[in-house]
Every structure is written in structure tokens, then in C-alpha cells.
Amino acid sequence: MGYQHGHVVSISDPYERRPSRPVVIISDEDCPDHGELYTVAAMTGSEQYGQNRYAVTVEQDEPEVGELLKRSYVEPWATKQVDHSDIRDVHARFGEDTMRRLAKAFAAMVLKG
Amino acid sequence: MPIHVRELTNDEPFPVKPETNEYEALRFLLSHREYGFTPSEIADQTDISKSSASKTMTRLFEKGLVERSQGAYYVDPDRAEKLKQRLESLDSVVQLFESAPTDDAYAEEGWEEKVPSIDPNGKSGTDETHEPTAEDEAGEIIAELEEDAVEE
Numbered sequence: 051m052g053y054q055h056g057h058v059v060s061i062s063d064p065y066e067r068r069p070s071r072p073v074v075i076i077s078d079e080d081c082p083d084h085g086e087l088y089t090v091a092a093m094t095g096s097e098q099y100g101q102n103r104y105a106v107t108v109e110q111d112e113p114e115v116g117e118l119l120k121r122s123y124v125e126p127w128a129t130k131q132v133d134h135s136d137i138r139d140v141h142a143r144f145g146e147d148t149m150r151r152l153a154k155a156f157a158a159m160v161l162k163g
Numbered sequence: 164m165p166i167h168v169r170e171l172t173n174d175e176p177f178p179v180k181p182e183t184n185e186y187e188a189l190r191f192l193l194s195h196r197e198y199g200f201t202p203s204e205i206a207d208q209t210d211i212s213k214s215s216a217s218k219t220m221t222r223l224f225e226k227g228l229v230e231r232s233q234g235a236y237y238v239d240p241d242r243a244e245k246l247k248q249r250l251e252s253l254d255s256v257v258q259l260f261e262s263a264p265t266d267d268a269y270a271e272e273g274w275e276e277k278v279p280s281i282d283p284n285g286k287s288g289t290d291e292t293h294e295p296t297a298e299d300e301a302g303e304i305i306a307e308l309e310e311d312a313v314e315e
Contacts, residue, residue, distance in 0.1 A: 053283055060275055064181050064256055069272050071259055080297075087248065092259055095268035116281040119274050130259055133252035135175060139275060140283040150304070154311075157304050 052085045053134070054078075056149050058093065058113065058142040061132060070138055074124055076152070085134065091152070092128035095120050102127075106155045108148055116142030126155045177249050178226050181257050184211045184219040190250060192229060192236060196243045199235030 053059055055078035060070035073090035081089065099105060100123035110118045118141075144152075179185045191209050192200065200208075202216035211219060220236045223229045228246065229236045238246060268274060 057283060061256055061259065062176060063260055064176070064253055065260075068260065069270065069274055071263055072269055073259065087252075092263070093269070094264055096264035096266050098266060099264050115285055117278065119278050120268050122269075128259065128262055130255035131252065132255050132259075133177075133249055135177065135249070136252050136256050139280050141275070141278045142281060143285070153300075153304050154308055157301065157308055161305070161308070 053088060053137060053140060054143070056114075056144040057140050058116070058118065058144065059090070059137045060139045060141060061090075061136055062138050072118075072122070072141065073130075073132075074144060074152070076129065076149075087131050087133060088137070089129060089131050092125045092130075093122050094125060095122050099123055099125060104155045104159045106148075106152045108144070112144075112148060113142035114145030114148075116140075118142060124152055124155070126152065126159050177253055179223075179228065179250075179253075181253055184215055185223055186250070186253075187211055188216070188219050188236075189223060189228060189238075189246065192238045193243055193247050193250065196238050196240060199232065199237035201234050202236070205236070 053075055055075055057075045058072055059075060060072055062070045072093040074093055075088045076091050077084055077087075077089035079085075081087075093108075094100070100107060100121075102123075102125070104126050106124040106126065108118060108122050108124060110120050110122075112118070179189060187209050188205055188211060191205060202220045203213060205211060205220065206213040206216040220229065220231075224231050224236065228238075230239050231237075263270065
């Protein structure tokens with residue numbers, strides 16, 4: 051089972067102390083080792099994190115498929131590469147408009163504009 | 164019965180937790196993958212105590228993560244890259260958790276049950292019939308950013 055670009059997936063705590071964390075997959079099949087490795091951006095429901103200028107607000111019912119727990123914020127500054135096996139579940143899929151807003155946040159951050 | 168590392172990539176959590184002797188020993192062997200080491204030698208070159216090293220290596224061996232020959236432990240060269248990838252992913256996940264805010268609904272127990280799973284293989288309605296290049300797409304986004312900046 052492979053995951054796709056735009057999927058909101060949960061990742062388990064390796065220490066098994068806390069609930070899993072949501073992230074969104076931002077890599078796609080054109081990236082090396084896609085299917086084994088995914089580049090992900092962290093997500094949060096924290097209003098405080100949501101106030102960061104690069105945070106991307108996503109409404110609860112905004113995903114093209116599925117939904118979020120509540121209004122959430124994608125954190126472009128917190129990206130990681132994770133192995134397929136560290137992903138536990140898939141909860142939603144963002145549509146093109148949401149991913150485009152995320153791309154703009156990345157571009158603004160990279161260009162510092 | 165040891166589990167092959169390829170099977171460990173199928174939705175199973177990695178059987179080694181971060182910041183444990185097993186983690187440290189496996190990382191050490193991956194960093195010195197050309198050689199085999201006895202538990203005593205591993206203890207000498209890591210923070211693992213001599214009294215714990217043998218038990219640690221036995222556990223890694225029983226989990227099928229390392230090989231053993233003539234008392235020395237080593238990583239199968241064919242599996243070394245995948246194991247390294249798993250450890251790196253483990254490090255990434257630890258960092259994701261460490262940097263997560265505490266005032267977060269996603270930090271509360273049971274949030275996963277409130278957000279049903281979806282079919283990961285479900286079709287998206289946004290699949291495009293033509294494929295613009297990544298550079299074209301980035302150019303459009305940058306143009307939009309510049310327009311946004313002018314409007315502000």
C-alpha cells in the first residue's frame with residue numbers, strides 16, 4: 051500500500067508514550083524512493099503555531115477526501131523524510147488548492163518574501 | 164524466528180526504540196559496516212556497558228537485525244542501506260514529536276478515532292491529463308506570490 055502526495059497521515063510515537071502526530075505528504079512519485087520514503091510537513095491544531103506567517107491554515111472540512119480533527123495548520127518549516135513503515139494511518143487527502151497554498155508558503159519561506 | 168528486514172518495512176513499527184542500547188549498537192554497526200565486532204569491542208567504542216553488551220547484541224540478533232559469526236556481530240551489507248534508512252526515519256519521527264506544541268488537539272489521546280481512515284488508493288479528482296514541469300509550476304506560484312505582494 052502506497053501513500054500519495056497530499057495525504058494526511060499519522061505517525062506513531064517511537065516511544066509509545068503519546069498519541070500519533072499528523073503530517074501531510076509533500077513528495078510524489080517523481081521523487082527518489084517514493085513509496086519507501088516520503089517527505090512530510092508537520093501539522094498542528096495549535097493556534098499559537100498557526101499565527102506564524104508561514105503556517106498554512108486548513109479548515110476541518112477542507113480536504114478533498116476525509117476531514118481533519120479541527121482547523122489545522124501545516125508547518126512548512128518542519129519537514130522530514132520518513133519511512134513508509136513509520137506511517138500508521140491515512141485520514142484525509144488535500145486537494146490541489148490546499149497544496150497550492152502550501153507550495154506558496156514554501157516558496158515565500160525559501161524566497162524570504 | 165528472525166524477521167527479514169523487508170518484512171519489517173510492512174507497516175510494523177521498527178523493533179528498536181531510540182536512545183536504547185540496541186539503537187546505539189545498531190547505529191555503531193551501520194557506521195562501521197565493513198567490520199564485525201564482538202560485544203566487548205562494541206562496549207569499548209560506545210556508551211554501552213560491557214555487562215549489557217552481550218545481551219544487547221543477542222536481542223538484535225534474535226530480531227534479525229544483525230548477523231553473527233565467530234562471536235562477532237555485523238550488519239548484512241545487502242540490508243545496511245535499508246536499516247540506515249529506518250534509523251534515520253526514526254530520528255526524524257523523534258524530532259517531529261519533540262518539536263510538536265503541547266497546546267494541540269492532536270496531542271490529546273484518541274484523536275485518531277475521531278478522524279476516520281480513508282482509502283489511501285482512492286482516486287483523486289484532481290489528476291491532470293497533462294504534466295507541467297516542476298519549474299513551470301514553481302514559476303506560476305512565484306508569479307502569484309509577486310502579485311500578492313503588489314496587492315498588499
